[in-house]
Amino acid sequence: MKAPVLSSWFGRGEIAAPPDIASATLRSDRFRLEREGDWRRLENIVARMERGGLKRIADADLIALPALYRTAASSLAVARETSLDAATIAYLEALVQRAWFQVYGPPRGFGAWLRDFLLGGWSRAVRAMWLDLCIALFVMVAGAIVGWLLVAQDEAWFYRLVPSGLADTRVPGASREDLLATLATEQSAGGLATFAAQLFSNNSGVCILAFALGFAFGIPSLLLLVHNMAMLGALVWLFAGQGLTAELAAWLSVHGTTEIFGILLSGAAGLHIGRSMAFPGARPVLAAASEAGQRGAVVMVGVVIMMVVAALLEAFPRQLVDGTGSRFLIGCMMLAFWLAYFFLYRPQRPVEDSA
Amino acid sequence: VSAAAANTRRSRTMVTPEGLALPVTVASRAARAGALILDVFMIVGGLIAFHLLLYWIAGGLLEGTAFDPSAAPRGAQEFLQILLVIAGFVTWYGYFLVQELGPRGATLGKRMVGIRIASRSGGRLAPEAVIARNLLRDIELFYPLILALGLLLVSIERDDIGPLAWAATGWFALFALFPFFNRDALRAGDIIAGTWVVEAPRARLAATLSTQGAAATRGASEVTGARYEFGEAELSVYGEKELQTLERMLRESQPEALAAVHAAICRKIGWNPGAGDERAFLEAFYAQLRAKLEGDMRFGKRKADKFS
Numbered sequence: 001m002k003a004p005v006l007s008s009w010f011g012r013g014e015i016a017a018p019p020d021i022a023s024a025t026l027r028s029d030r031f032r033l034e035r036e037g038d039w040r041r042l043e044n045i046v047a048r049m050e051r052g053g054l055k056r057i058a059d060a061d062l063i064a065l066p067a068l069y070r071t072a073a074s075s076l077a078v079a080r081e082t083s084l085d086a087a088t089i090a091y092l093e094a095l096v097q098r099a100w101f102q103v104y105g106p107p108r109g110f111g112a113w114l115r116d117f118l119l120g121g122w123s124r125a126v127r128a129m130w131l132d133l134c135i136a137l138f139v140m141v142a143g144a145i146v147g148w149l150l151v152a153q154d155e156a157w158f159y160r161l162v163p164s165g166l167a168d169t170r171v172p173g174a175s176r177e178d179l180l181a182t183l184a185t186e187q188s189a190g191g192l193a194t195f196a197a198q199l200f201s202n203n204s205g206v207c208i209l210a211f212a213l214g215f216a217f218g219i220p221s222l223l224l225l226v227h228n229m230a231m232l233g234a235l236v237w238l239f240a241g242q243g244l245t246a247e248l249a250a251w252l253s254v255h256g257t258t259e260i261f262g263i264l265l266s267g268a269a270g271l272h273i274g275r276s277m278a279f280p281g282a283r284p285v286l287a288a289a290s291e292a293g294q295r296g297a298v299v300m301v302g303v304v305i306m307m308v309v310a311a312l313l314e315a316f317p318r319q320l321v322d323g324t325g326s327r328f329l330i331g332c333m334m335l336a337f338w339l340a341y342f343f344l345y346r347p348q349r350p351v352e353d354s355a
Numbered sequence: 356v357s358a359a360a361a362n363t364r365r366s367r368t369m370v371t372p373e374g375l376a377l378p379v380t381v382a383s384r385a386a387r388a389g390a391l392i393l394d395v396f397m398i399v400g401g402l403i404a405f406h407l408l409l410y411w412i413a414g415g416l417l418e419g420t421a422f423d424p425s426a427a428p429r430g431a432q433e434f435l436q437i438l439l440v441i442a443g444f445v446t447w448y449g450y451f452l453v454q455e456l457g458p459r460g461a462t463l464g465k466r467m468v469g470i471r472i473a474s475r476s477g478g479r480l481a482p483e484a485v486i487a488r489n490l491l492r493d494i495e496l497f498y499p500l501i502l503a504l505g506l507l508l509v510s511i512e513r514d515d516i517g518p519l520a521w522a523a524t525g526w527f528a529l530f531a532l533f534p535f536f537n538r539d540a541l542r543a544g545d546i547i548a549g550t551w552v553v554e555a556p557r558a559r560l561a562a563t564l565s566t567q568g569a570a571a572t573r574g575a576s577e578v579t580g581a582r583y584e585f586g587e588a589e590l591s592v593y594g595e596k597e598l599q600t601l602e603r604m605l606r607e608s609q610p611e612a613l614a615a616v617h618a619a620i621c622r623k624i625g626w627n628p629g630a631g632d633e634r635a636f637l638e639a640f641y642a643q644l645r646a647k648l649e650g651d652m653r654f655g656k657r658k659a660d661k662f663s
Contacts, residue, residue, distance in 0.1 A: 019566040025573060025642060026565040028649050033563060040560070050458050073375050082652060084645050086599040087561035087606065093378055094556035100371055101471070104479050105458055113482045201444045205493075212494040215530075215543050273547060290475070290484070290549025297487035297548070 028083035035075050039092070042068040042099055049102045069099045117298065120347040125298040127343065132268040132275060136225060140264060143226035147233025161234045170235065176242040183244075183251045200311035203259060207266035207303045211296060214270020217278045221270030228263060250324040253331025255314035261338050262306035269296035269303075306338075367539070369477045380554040382470040384540050387552055391496075393464030398450050405442055409435050451489045456482055461555065471555040484548040491544035499527035561606060569635040570642035576635035583639035589624040590647045596660035598648060601641050613637060
């Protein structure tokens with residue numbers, strides 16, 4: 001590998017005027033000198049585009065870019081067949097590659113991508129993995145039931161399923177009053193914002209892990225879902241024992257409908273990748289994996305947004321809004337919103353540019 | 356020899372949508388590791404600087420409260436804590452995303468070692484692909500590292516690690532070592548995203564050799580006034596490989612190297628090597644050898660090196 005030229009980073013070295021074409025004794029050098037001006041112009045435009053100043057480039061230059069790119073590409077093809085000047089060929093190869101990256105660069109800016117993502121791209125990606133959503137949902141329900149059954153059979157399972165930090169007073173044998181107290185509201189909003197930020201950071205990490213593990217044919221993603229839901233099942237068992245099922249469900253539903261939905265989506269996205277690699281169909285495995293991976297990535301950006309919403313809901317309304325009815329109302333509203341957004345909201349797909 | 360061999364082993368052809376075959380060189384694993392280390396250092400350094408800045412601000416917050424943290428205004432403290440958590444998350448994921456989505460397709464670390472990401476199919480680099488490849492970095496690198504450190508600590512305290520831990524280690528090692536199991540050095544994130552990492556050469560256009568020195572004056576030396584003319588037999592000793600080696604030496608222009616090459620060529624073609632006019636001799640020899648080889652090329656006759 002050639003060491004990067006540091007001087008190319010700083011300043012643009014002075015370019016000497018090219019020598020007179022007629023003075024070149026070799027035919028291949030005359031070929032080069034005749035076209036050198038175009039190459040340098042292309043290099044200049046490309047360098048400016050790389051610095052990110054698309055707006056500062058004159059329209060004439062932008063219009064000339066494809067033609068200059070093709071000129072350089074054909075110069076390269078001719079030079080390979082007629083010239084033995086290694087330096088010129090190396091220059092042309094680097095130039096054509098750089099220009100190619102700019103001509104076929106990212107089709108639009110991040111802002112335009114985000115707008116398309118929110119207005120249809122996200123829900124389209126979610127719908128495209130409906131089968132994985134169904135499988136993940138089934139696995140999550142099964143996980144919750146397994147958690148319940150395990151704890152119902154043997155209370156020792158509770159301590160294995162629920163991390164001790166989470167269950168302070170929420171342990172088997174706790175009184176009804178103790179359990180009710182954990183569902184009560186905070187007295188003030190102080191400290192809740194920090195709590196929300198930490199929840200967000202932590203939960204997003206878990207979701208990204210669930211997605212990333214899908215790479216191994218989706219199995220670890222499913223295991224992660226089962227583990228998370230078994231914990232929930234154990235908690236439900238604990239509160240149901242004291243007749244607090246409705247209160248717990250209301251308390252959980254405030255943020256849970258968003259958060260568990262997000263976990264469902266990330267598990268399904270992981271599974272989607274794993275499934276497409278295990279059963280690629282007629283496509284090559286790598287093509288199938290990258291198609292599924294890009295779709296999964298779209299869903300995951302959405303999951304991060306959902307985790308922000310869930311953390312805010314968990315920290316503020318859940319801890320401040322009292323009453324089973326109003327808690328249920330918030331939770332069901334959120335669930336209805338997500339379902340409508342993903343499955344009822346179907347805007348026209350924007351026209352893709354062909355290139 | 357090994358550098359050239361490694362280069363051909365890593366060179367691929369990428370076909371652009373209009374059917375043009377472009378040579379690309381897959382970035383070496385060492386370059387990628389170096390770029391990642393640079394990036395991690397920059398992220399960690401940036402976060403530490405940010406912490407220090409906040410600490411400096413929070414220090415001002417404590418003034419006038421007799422340095423009693425509990426007396427400081429709670430709202431402001433909380434705001435700073437949130438800022439830290441959010442900054443950590445955004446920096447960790449945003450650093451790679453924003454830079455790789457940009458027109459250079461590379462983070463600062465990648466730019467320093469001269470590599471960038473590209474779409475394997477030769478098409479556009481979609482934003483989804485950049486997101487996908489960056490989401491997988493955690494399980495490929497940082498979970499394995501954390502796990503390995505944890506296991507190390509456990510094994511220091513107790514002797515047995517247990518089969519489950521070994522299984523987990525092997526499992527994560529599979530991800531971490533993934534780039535070593537395929538030709539294109541793809542990591543798991545590259546496979547998911549349909550991307551690869553290639554070298555981003557930035558070559559300067561070097562001067563034309565046939566317009567300077569003895570090459571421009573058809574072999575006439577400025578120093579001695581002698582004219583170097585080589586015959587057919589003398590020029591057919593060497594091939595393209597030797598020509599391009601000579602080109603590199605003329606461009607680097609180191610007197611000792613030129614003298615050595617001069618002596619070697621004179622020995623090979625049976626001339627009596629003089630001294631003091633090596634550069635003119637080599638320029639003339641280069642121009643005439645290249646004219647001959649390029650002339651043969653036009654008739655479809657190529658001579659790769661002196662052995663062919």
